[in-house]
Amino acid sequence: CYNCKGEGHMSKQCTKLKRKRDAEWFKDKVLLVQAQANGQVLQEDELEFLADPGTTESSSNQNVVTTNAAYQADDLDAFDSDCDELNSAKIALMANLSH
Structure with a gap:
């Protein structure tokens, strides 16, 4: 699991909180992008990790500013x-x- 670095389940099934976007998170993303560019077939959880922008729905909604x-x-x-x-x-x- 790319969320908790555990084995035996995929990140979609992980019960722990989402991983922070830190240096290690970006390093994992870069390695997966490079592997995909080299033609390596990625597993489902790896593809999900690549597709995840790292933001939650609630955090994107907090940027709405109302003006009068x-x-x-x-x-x-x-x-x-x-x-x-x-x-x-x-x-x-x-x-x-x-x-």
Whole structure:
């Protein structure tokens, strides 16, 4: 098993946590890619290890960022050099809309 380096089962059947992506993990990937490039027939668990990108579904979902357009507009005021003019323009617009 490429997950726990144990024998007698494949990584798909392994009950231990997935292996960390460390130097040894990358070394194993490189060796398998080289063996496959040389025409060596790989076993099922070796092919699964090559196909595994090393990320879980939950970690890829954590990269989703939600934004709020109103929040972004407020942030611009802090970096705008003439933010006083922008604020007074907002006040004038609000006053015109209320009449």
